[in-house]
Amino acid sequence: MASSPALTAIRRNCRKVICIGRNYADHVKExxxxxxxxxxxxxxxxxxxxxxxxxxxxxxxGVNMHFEIELGLVIGKQVKDLQTEDDSEILQYIDSYLLSIDMTARNVQNEAKKKGLPWSIAKGFDTFLPVSGPVSKEVLADPHNVELYLKVNGEVKQEDSTELMLFRIPRQLSDISKVMTLEKGDIVLTGTPKGVGTVQTGDVMECGLRIGGKEVEEAKMRVE
Amino acid sequence: MASSPALTAIRRNCRKVICIGRNYADHVKExxxxxxxxxxxxxxxxxxxxxxxxxxxxxxxGVNMHFEIELGLVIGKQVKDLQTEDDSEILQYIDSYLLSIDMTARNVQNEAKKKGLPWSIAKGFDTFLPVSGPVSKEVLADPHNVELYLKVNGEVKQEDSTELMLFRIPRQLSDISKVMTLEKGDIVLTGTPKGVGTVQTGDVMECGLRIGGKEVEEAKMRVE
Ligand SMILES: [Mg+2]
Ligand SMILES: [Mg+2]
Ligand SMILES: [Mg+2]
Incomplete structure (x- = not known):
């Protein structure tokens, strides 16, 4: 069980998880x-x-379960109606980063999309948001220059840099905060690069972050 | 400002709000x-x-803002994988009731439905969930036999009994809890009867609950 206070605080302090969709061009295509x-x-x-x-x-x-590796932000300070597209202004609202997997019931989502129904069921099952421990802003100085990777049973499935985001983080926080106030502890998932796919029960997902080619130990995850 | 501890606890203890869609036949039609x-x-x-x-x-x-009056449940005890359609089994999981208005950006929702996009923006703006104070289980003994009403500028727009729900509350909690664990403080909105419509800035919504024809004072709301 997760017992470290830094880990349990992630869930305890979180009142909403906001996920950006279609934020990498090659993933939109796939x-x-x-x-x-x-x-x-x-x-x-x-x-x-x-x-x-x-x-x-x-x-x-009956669920076709897909992985989507994503960089997560943990909000550090309440923010509403943020008016900026400037990288330097957003750091004050970010407490730390997480690696996360936006697990998705793809068949349920496809059905919802076809019928014009909400995505909440497809995205919201228990255990559908594996996260790593927190990564500090000191370690992860530039969130737009991080390599995300995810392997299934040792095979690389996703591996791309966050510099490929279509909408950068200031724009994301600005747009979200014009709809809903972001609160301390809220988590924002910034979208997934190409390479999403199915995992079965028993498959092992290993994922992590690299900065300048170097693995960030805090973000390493292994999830069955 | 809301200052009573019973009121501020509603928001402080709430980690998710789950809303049932299309749960009254005449509203589905309209x-x-x-x-x-x-x-x-x-x-x-x-x-x-x-x-x-x-x-x-x-x-x-630019938003066409609709009201949807709904009976809300405040969850009192964690529940997961509930297997019941029996009215008598659910009361233990309900702490209290609320009257609520599921405010909806109808044009944003219609656009999302057309494009197969999520409903979260249309439903999630700040202030889009006015709630009343808590109504106890002693006062509201049978949640399937309550009259909900909503007036705009004095004119009755919605007025129907919760006995018209297509899926009763045990089925709702059972289905939700098979997807996502319900936690103490979570709020469930049980769907809206017919009569939804637009409100403009400055309009006054007055709404309430009646049991056996008698107004429940705790649930009376007046929202501009
Ligand atoms: Mg995603
Ligand atoms: Mg939520
Ligand atoms: Mg509703």
Whole structure:
């Protein structure tokens, strides 16, 4: 079980998880989606958070479960109606970073999209948000220059730099905060690069962050 | 400002708001929607909660803002994988009730439905969840036999009994809890009856609950 106070605080302090969709061009293409003209986002419930050591992701019956590796931001200070596209202004609102996997019931989501129904069920199952421990702003100085990777059973599936984001983090926080106030402890997922795919029960996902080619130990995750 | 501890606790203890869609037949018809074969639901962020006395609902620019009066449940005890359709089994998981208005940016939602995008923006703006103070289980003994009403500028717009729900509360909690664990303080909105419509800035919404024809004072709300 997750027992370190720094880990349990991630879930305890989180009141909403806001996820940016379609934020990497090659991922938009691979799912045959339209490239958005502005950032859009959806919510995952805090109850979907899976902390390191809490066990496997649980695949609901009949679900085609996809992984989406994403850089996560933990909000450090309340922010509302943020008016900026400037990188230097956002750091004050970020407490720390996380590596995260936006697990998705892809068949449920596809059905919802077809019917015009909400995505909350497809995105919101218990255990559908594995996260790493916190990575400090000292370690991760530039969130737009980090390599994310995810392997399944040792095979690399996703591996791209956050510099490929279509909408950068200031724009994301600005757009979100014009709709809903971001509160201390809220988590923002910044979108997934190409390479998403299915995992079965028993598969092992290993993922991490690299900065200048160097692995960041705090962000390493291994999830069954 | 909302200052009573019982009121501020509603927001402080809430980590997710789960809303049932299309749960009254005549409301399904009025929006030209399909009647669902099973309950579906979406999330509103806790940041959208507007407590009594906190001021008006804020209409974002360019938004056609609709009211939806709903009976809300405040969860009293964690529940996961609930297997019941039995009324008598659910009371142990309910702490109390609320009257609530599921404010909706209808044009934003219609656009999202057309494009297969999530509903979170349309449903999640700050102030888009006015709630009343808590109503105890002693006062509200049978949640399936309550009359909800909402007036705009004195004119009755919605007025129906919760006995008209397509899926009753045990089924709602059962279906939700098979996807996401319900936690103490979470709020469930049980769907809106017919009569939803637009409100403009400055309009006054008055709403309440009646049991056996008698107004429940705790649930009376007046929102601009
Ligand atoms: Mg994602
Ligand atoms: Mg939420
Ligand atoms: Mg509603």
């Amino acid at each position: 799912l045959n989606n339209q490239r958005p003209k502005q950032p859009f986002f959806f919510l995952k419930p805090p109850s979907s958070i899976l902390l390191p050591g809490e066990g496997p992701v649980l695949r609901p019956n | 929006l030209n929607n399909q009647r669902p074969k099973q309950p579906f639901f979406f999330l509103k962020p806790p940041s959208s909660i507007l407590l009594p006395g906190e001021g008006p609902v804020l209409r974002p620019n």
